[in-house]
Amino acid sequence: MKAARFQRFGGPEVLEVVDLPVPRPGPGQVRIAVRAAGVNASDLKLRGGELSFGAGLPQTTGRDVAGVVDELGEGVTDVAVGDRVFGISDDGAGAAQFALLTFRAVIPESLGFVDAAGLPCALETATRALDQLHVTDGTTVLLNGASGGIGSAAVQLAVARGARVIGVAGALNQGYLSGLGAEPVTYGDGMVDRVRALAPDGVDAAVDVAGNGVLPQLVDLAGDAKNVLTLADFAGSKEHGVRFSNGFADGHAFHALAEVGRLVETGRFWLPVERTFPLARIADAHRLLENGHVRGRLVLIAD
Incomplete structure (x- = not known):
């Protein structure tokens, strides 16, 4: 072959x-x-x-x-x-x-x-992150790097759970994130202020998909390092006490493969x-x- x-x-x-x-x-x-x-x-x-x-x-x-x-x-x-x-x-x-x-x-x-x-991988990774942060109905979750494959999956899965989603992405992807159900904000200087304009008291949980060095800001917005998870910044996770999730050391979420069908067939995931x-x-x-x-x-x- x-x-x-x-x-x-x-x-x-x-x-x-x-x-x-x-x-x-x-x-x-x-x-x-x-x-x-x-x-x-x-x-x-x-x-x-x-x-x-x-x-x-x-x-x-x-x-x-x-x-x-x-x-x-x-x-x-x-x-x-x-x-x-x-x-x-x-x-x-x-x-x-x-x-x-x-x-x-x-x-x-x-x-x-x-x-x-x-x-498969985007679905499993996004589900694992949301599971480990206990994102559920009523949770306000911040997703840093929300427009790629994993981020797009995480936005839709969190929305399906009843969470409020604030998504950080580039300027060209703001409309795309809105279409997925997130409240979009842009990367760069002033990101924390832009998030606080939407959520003055901060967020309940934050997921770092982008790995672009903003873990301290995410900890500030989520109130504690235990409320933040990174999928991309191993060095930063050790420096700032944030959980790094890789699916091998801390369990996987392959159950998502069988569960996504109902969302796909009802037009709530793509x-x-x-x-x-x-x-x-x-x-x-x-x-x-x-x-x-x-x-x-x-x-x-x-x-």
């Missing part, structure tokens, strides 16, 4: 599409014929050597994936051969023609493969796909995401 991998750490140029053996599912796993695979910030960090999940070199890539079940492992009863599913590729090997999934769910009927492939690329152009997708200013998701189409 065709699959993307890298044999050394570095920029997008280290990515190559090679022939690898077709995997076989073990107990609890399903194998899917991949139709589409999302590209995430974590894929870039793994490729660059900034992040490690214990994998050596050469290393495959791609965690978000959607496709059709074509083989079941022992003990699998939740899906059948032929089902359309999406989920997290085991061993981060979703940028390929076939992939193995342990954490998966049936794709909501109204979604195609491309849209479904953009959901993640825009900004652009698609064929698998052979995975390096171009990585370059675009690395350059920033991507709203929503980038998705690879399996050849």
Whole structure:
């Protein structure tokens, strides 16, 4: 099968599409014929050597994936051969023609493969952050970096819980955030004042998705470091006593995959796909995401 991998750490140029053996599912796993695979910030960090999940070199890539079940492992009863599913590729090997999934769910009927492939990691990460901060009906939550994939998911999931959402993003994304249900404010000098103009007493919780060095301001707005969580600023979390959530050391929220269908089907959740690329152009997708200013998701189409 065709699959993307890298044999050394570095920029997008280290990515190559090679022939690898077709995997076989073990107990609890399903194998899917991949139709589409999302590209995430974590894929870039793994490729660059900034992040490690214990994998050596050469290393495959791609965690978000959607496709059709074509083989079941022992003990699998939740899906059948032929089902359309999406989920997290085991061993981060979703940028390929076939992939193995342990954490998966049936794709909501109204979604195609491309849209479904953009959901899993953003959905799990956003849900985990909201769960860990106990965001619920009546909570006022501040999301720093609200217009990307994770931020967009967090806005909609928090709104669905009945929370009031204040979203921080660039000037060009203010209208987009309003459409998702957030009260938007812009990055930069004066951000704290702009948030306090909307919430004079501060906020109940704050999530840092952007990792742009504003943890002290978020702590000030949320009243205490225990009310702030970062998904992107590990060094800042240690300096300011803020929780850093990565889903491996502190639990995951893959239950979100099965739960999002009701929101999708009632029009209360969607993640825009900004652009698609064929698998052979995975390096171009990585370059675009690395350059920033991507709203929503980038998705690879399996050849």
